[in-house]
Amino acid sequence: MTQENNEQIKAIIFDVGGVLIRTFDHSGRRFWEKRLNLPEGAAEAIVLTGEMGTRAQRGEITTDELWAWAGEYLGLGDELETFQQDFWRGDAVDSDLMELIKRLNSHYQTAIISNATDALLDSLENYGIVPEFDLIVGSAYEGLLKPDPAIYEITLARLGRRPEETVFIDDAPANISAAASLGMKTILFKPSINLAAELETLGVRVS
Known part of the structure; x- marks a missing residue:
């Protein structure tokens, strides 16, 4: 170029x-934190900066494996896809x-x-x-x-x-x-x- x-x-x-x-908008993440009785910032910690997020960023597990783990960890069941959409929609x-x-x-x-x-x-x-x-x-x-x-x-x-x-x-x-x-x-x-x-x-x- x-x-x-x-x-x-x-x-x-x-x-x-x-x-x-x-x-630019954290409201989607904050909504789920309140719903799941988690402290503010917990969503980012779970998906991005925690142990499993770090493993995914190092290529030790796939993105799909990270989200499957997060869904199980948070007990999201069939709401996992909605959680994912809300997590990223402010970006x-x-x-x-x-x-x-x-x-x-x-x-x-x-x-x-x-x-x-x-x-x-x-x-x-x-x-x-x-x-x-x-x-x-x-x-x-x-x-x-x-x-x-x-x-x-x-x-x-x-x-x-x-x-x-x-x-x-x-x-x-x-x-x-x-x-x-x-x-x-x-x-x-x-x-x-x-x-x-x-x-x-x-x-x-x-x-």
């Missing part, structure tokens, strides 16, 4: 959850960020490194954003989770880039620290930051 440029930065690498795709692509990425594509390689289950590609295809990226690296496919340096090294090798030729954008400080330790330039993402301006400070052309 890129025309070769003479600047030092050659590739921009993005996280997905919390960056490209964010949960959406950051449209402003995607417009920025489309501008970056004319000058840079763009890539993804995501801690995600084996449903990552299907999810990104459903959101319609796969064509905007030269490379997508998912933890479940590699058997590696950020901040393991190996997942960054795999990405760099596939892009054909040195660490100092890349910018990595993530919302997790540990993942940012790991990338920086390899020599990658980094931006800790927060919804409140002006990402275009942050990129410009690193010498990235954003128009």
